[in-house]
Amino acid sequence: DIQMTQSPASLSASLEEIVTITCQASQDIGNWLAWYQQKPGKSPQLLIYDATSLADGVPSRFSGSRSGTQYSLKISRLQVEDIGSYYCQQAHSNPPTFGGGTKLELK
Amino acid sequence: EVQLQESGPGLVKPSQSLSLTCSVTGYSITSNYWGWIRKFPGNKMEWMGYISYSGSTSYNPSLKSRISITRDTSKNQFFLQLNSVTTEDTATYYCARTMMDVMDAWGQGASVTVSS
Numbered sequence: 001d002i003q004m005t006q007s008p009a010s011l012s013a014s015l016e017e018i019v020t021i022t023c024q025a026s027q028d029i030g031n032w033l034a035w036y037q038q039k040p041g042k043s044p045q046l047l048i049y050d051a052t053s054l055a056d057g058v059p060s061r062f063s064g065s066r067s068g069t070q071y072s073l074k075i076s077r078l079q080v081e082d083i084g085s086y087y088c089q090q091a092h093s094n095p096p097t098f099g100g101g102t103k104l105e106l107k
Numbered sequence: 108e109v110q111l112q113e114s115g116p117g118l119v120k121p122s123q124s125l126s127l128t129c130s131v132t133g134y135s136i137t138s139n140y141w142g143w144i145r146k147f148p149g150n151k152m153e154w155m156g157y158i159s160y161s162g163s164t165s166y167n168p169s170l171k172s173r174i175s176i177t178r179d180t181s182k183n184q185f186f187l188q189l190n191s192v193t194t195e196d197t198a199t200y201y202c203a204r205t206m207m208d209v210m211d212a213w214g215q216g217a218s219v220t221v222s223s
Contacts, residue, residue, distance in 0.1 A: 034209045043201060043213040055211065087152060091208035095167040098152040 002026050002090050006099025012107045019075040021102045023088035028069060032092035035064060035073045039084040047086075048073065080106065109134035111202050111214035119196075119221050125189040127217055129202030134212075136160070136183055140205040143176065143187045145198040146216075153198075157205050158185050192221045 003026035013019050023033070031051040036044040046055040048064040051071055061076040075082055083106055088099040115127035129141070142157035156166035158176045166174050170189070178185040189196060200217045203210035 032208075036210070043215050044210070045213065046209065046211045049209045049211075085150065089152075089154075089209075094165060094208075095169075096154040096208045098154070101150045101152070103150075 001095060002029060002093050002097050004088055004090055004097055004099040006088055006102055008102060009100060010103045010105070012105045013078050014107045015080065016077045017107075019078050019082075019104065021073045021086050021088075021104075023071045023073075023099045025069040025071070025090055029090045029092035031066060032090055033064070033066070033071045034089045034091055035062075036087045036089065037082075037084055038087070039081075042084075044087065049091075078104075078106075109204055109212045111204065111212060113200060113202050113214045113217035115217055115219070117218055117220060119192055119219060120223050121193055121221055122191055125187070125192050125196060125200075125219055125221070127187045127200055127202075127219070129185050129187070129214060131183045131185070131204075134204065135180075136178060136185055137180055141178070141185045142203050142205040142210065144201045144203055144210065144213075146201070147198045155187070155189075194221050197221045 005024040033051040035048040037047050038044040047058050051066045052064045063074045065072045086102045110132045112130050119125045138160050140157045140159050143155040146152045156176050158164050164176050173190045175188040197220050202214045204212040
């Protein structure tokens with residue numbers, strides 16, 4: 001299975017701050033990478049697919065990027081509604097696998 | 108707008124089978140792929156498998172001997188059965204619409220505890 005190493009595991013940031021979460025794939029997955037947001041008490045929601053494409057309805061302050069086998073999710077100006085957990089997931093090889101998650105809190 | 112909702116027992120005894128139903132509205136399960144994902148206490152997430160628009164299935168090899176995903180197209184529902192459960196199967200179980208192995212719509216989740 002492809003291993004997805006996500007960091008940091010937890011993150012405390014201030015409103016309007018830039019936040020970056022990264023995922024390292026254990027092998028080449030191309031652009032087959034998705035990011036999900038899970039707000040407290042809610043189900044996960046797709047944020048980004050194909051490493052850089054924003055899902056429908058996702059605010060433009062979210063963006064995804066790739067450098068080799070490292071993937072990043074950036075929130076350009078943190079808002080209170082962005083608090084929750086974030087997961088990366090590779091969609092390149094069966095079985096799809098997830099990163100360990102990042103819990104984002106307000107400072 | 109597609110909506111998914113999981114239902115089933117919240118408590119299952121060890122060695123028994125876990126059975127969940129995912130009811131889908133707003134979209135036909137004869138299109139796309141429909142999967143199950145679980146989130147363990149401690150937040151690890153695991154893809155369990157899917158059933159396709161044609162009824163074919165794909166399972167996580169880690170579960171292959173215990174898992175079955177089936178469907179009832181007349182009710183627009185699909186089902187998860189996980190056999191011989193242990194306490195390590197305690198998790199929140201999500202059903203989701205899957206497109207190219209990306210889950211673009213999720214149910215609200217069903218919490219299942221395995222305990223005697």
